[in-house]
Amino acid sequence: MRLTYLQKILWAAAALASLAFGAWQFAGARAPSGVDEAPFRPTFALPDAEGQMRTPADFAGKYLLVFFGFTNCPDVCPTTLAEVAQIMDDLGAQSVEVQPLFISIDPERDRALGLAEFTAAFHPSIIGLAGEGAQTRAAANSFHIFFEREDDVTAPDGYSMSHSPALYLIGPDGDWLRQFTYGTPAAEILDDLQSRL
Amino acid sequence: MKLLVFTALILTLASPTLACETVTSGEMAIENAWSRATIGANRPAVFYVAITNAGSSDDALIGIATPAASMPMLHQTVVNEGIASMPHAMSIPIAAGQSVQLAPGGYHGMLMGLTEALKVGGNFPMTLTFQNAGDVTINVEVLSIRAEGPDCETDGQ
Numbered sequence: 025m026r027l028t029y030l031q032k033i034l035w036a037a038a039a040l041a042s043l044a045f046g047a048w049q050f051a052g053a054r055a056p057s058g059v060d061e062a063p064f065r066p067t068f069a070l071p072d073a074e075g076q077m078r079t080p081a082d083f084a085g086k087y088l089l090v091f092f093g094f095t096n097c098p099d100v101c102p103t104t105l106a107e108v109a110q111i112m113d114d115l116g117a118q119s120v121e122v123q124p125l126f127i128s129i130d131p132e133r134d135r136a137l138g139l140a141e142f143t144a145a146f147h148p149s150i151i152g153l154a155g156e157g158a159q160t161r162a163a164a165n166s167f168h169i170f171f172e173r174e175d176d177v178t179a180p181d182g183y184s185m186s187h188s189p190a191l192y193l194i195g196p197d198g199d200w201l202r203q204f205t206y207g208t209p210a211a212e213i214l215d216d217l218q219s220r221l
Numbered sequence: 222m223k224l225l226v227f228t229a230l231i232l233t234l235a236s237p238t239l240a241c242e243t244v245t246s247g248e249m250a251i252e253n254a255w256s257r258a259t260i261g262a263n264r265p266a267v268f269y270v271a272i273t274n275a276g277s278s279d280d281a282l283i284g285i286a287t288p289a290a291s292m293p294m295l296h297q298t299v300v301n302e303g304i305a306s307m308p309h310a311m312s313i314p315i316a317a318g319q320s321v322q323l324a325p326g327g328y329h330g331m332l333m334g335l336t337e338a339l340k341v342g343g344n345f346p347m348t349l350t351f352q353n354a355g356d357v358t359i360n361v362e363v364l365s366i367r368a369e370g371p372d373c374e375t376d377g378q
Contacts, residue, residue, distance in 0.1 A: 098267040098332075099298045100305050102257055103325040106367040141260050145366045170304055178294060178309060180265060180333050186306035206300055207326055 064200040066192070068163035070127065070155035073140035078153055080198050086123045087201075087217065088194035092169055094130035094185045095142040100206065102146075104191065107210040109147035114214050118221045119149065121196075127163055128154035129171040130185050167192060193217075239344055239362035240371035246357040248276030249315075251349065253322075254361045255371050256332070258341045266290065266339050268330030268347060268361060269370070273320040281352045282313040282321075287361075289345035291334030298326055307331075312352070325369060339363045 069079045080088070089108060093101035105126065112119045126143050128134040131154035134142070139152040155163070164171055171187040189206035191213065201220075204213050243252040250273040259266045266289075274280050285293045295310040313328050315321045323329050330347075339345070343363045348356050364371065 096264050097307075098265045099296070099307065099325060099329045102267070102366060103369065106369055109367050110369075137263055138260070145258075145260055147367075174306065176309075178292075184307055186304055188303055189300060189305035190303070205303075206305060 063197075065198045066163075066167040066194065066200055067198075068127065068153070068159075068166060070153035070159050070163060073135075073143075073152050073154070078151070080194070083123045084198070085196045086121055087196060087220065088192075089122055089124045089213075089217075090127060090167070090192040090194060091125070091189075092127045092129050092164060092167070092171060092187055093189070094128055094187070095134045095137055095139065096130065096180055097185070100189045104189065104206065105143070105146040105150065107213070108150065108191070110210045111214050111217065112147050112149050114210075115217065115221075118218070121221050122149075122217060124150045126150055126152045127160070128152065129160060129164065129187050130173075131155055131157070131160055133181065195220075239360055240364065241373035242360075244357065244359045247354050248274060249280070249351065249354050249357060250275060251357060251359050253371055253373065254347065254359050255368070256339055256345075256361050256363050257368055258363055258366045259335060259339045260366070262335040262338045264335075266332040266335055268293070268332055269323045269325065270330075270347075270349075270359070270361075271320060271322050271324075272315055272349070274315045274317055276354075277317050278353065279314065279316045280354055281315055282349055283311075283352050284350040285330050285347060286350070287332065287345055287347045289336055289339070289347075289361075290332035291336070293330055293332045293347075295328065296331045297328050300326075315351075341365050 067080055069077060072078050091104055108124045112124060115122060128139065134154050139154050143150040143152040169188040171185060174184050174186055175182060176184045191204040193201040195201045240253055240255040243250055252271050254270040256266055256268050272282065285295060287293055295313060296307050297310045298305060298307050310328060313321060341363055344360045346358055347361045348358045350356050
């Protein structure tokens with residue numbers, strides 16, 4: 025009898041543990057969606073194309089639309105920046121409340137190729153940031169995003185970059201609001217922004 | 222001011238026609254061939270196109286060549302668990318009766334070693350090599366760096 029009782033307890037504990045694990049997994053998969061969690065405030069300290077150090081405090085009061093990419097990227101990055109440009113145009117007068125940022129994950133090469141002319145070709149409002157390796161890694165970690173240099177003998181300079189291609193939305197108080205996964209139509213992002221402005 | 226003029230120029234010039242033409246060769250129909258303008262010649266350009274295989278046997282796109290770039294390659298953007306990477310595509314299968322799009326976020330040509338910057342409104346030839354259908358040369362229209370595709374009346378969706 026006593027064994028059965030113990031078994032019951034063990035089974036209950038196992039069930040509880042798997043439930044907790046499931047809940048943790050679920051929460052983990054959703055993080056950092058941020059709505060019902062403590063405020064998550066990603067940060068960065070990176071120089072812009074003119075060498076001026078920029079941090080989230082510089083943009084307090086504005087929504088930040090943040091993309092991590094590299095200027096040598098022929099497909100994903102131009103496609104996303106073209107979307108951002110369209111969104112900024114469509115926002116019209118409200119666009120002053122939104123600051124798009126392009127954070128280089130390939131900063132050394134991007135500075136050499138020209139960061140400002142790249143962002144300006146898409147939209148004059150986009151600010152490009154390119155720091156040193158450690159600053160870049162710190163910013164990416166803060167946003168919980170991934171990037172990695174991949175050696176590829178067929179790529180320009182022998183390497184390419186793999187990276188998280190989403191757009192991240194930060195609120196006027198610096199709180200993480202949400203991400204827009206790669207390929208989210210510009211109209212959907214525009215709707216979301218307009219509902220907040 | 223310079224930026225405004227540049228933007229206005231891009232907007233007024235973005236009235237594609239070439240990209241909407243269909244080139245047919247045997248059972249292959251090729252349309253929506255376009256590229257994005259580049260800033261200078263040091264960054265790789267991109268090449269997008271739609272290919273329809275109207276035949277009854279499978280084929281594959283196995284290579285691209287153009288005088289506009291010394292090293293054009295086929296690539297595929299793959300987003301896996303939230304990470305985008307861009308592996309080289311050895312060949313792009315085009316099954317019998319199917320259409321395949323080289324389009325933003327998927328298969329695309331990566332044009333490395335540009336001969337010169339690609340300018341909005343310009344065009345350049347591109348030779349597509351198919352495993353069975355052989356070579357087909359088309360003209361690629363250069364759209365704005367901001368373009369998301371040619372604005373055709375009846376595009377080949």
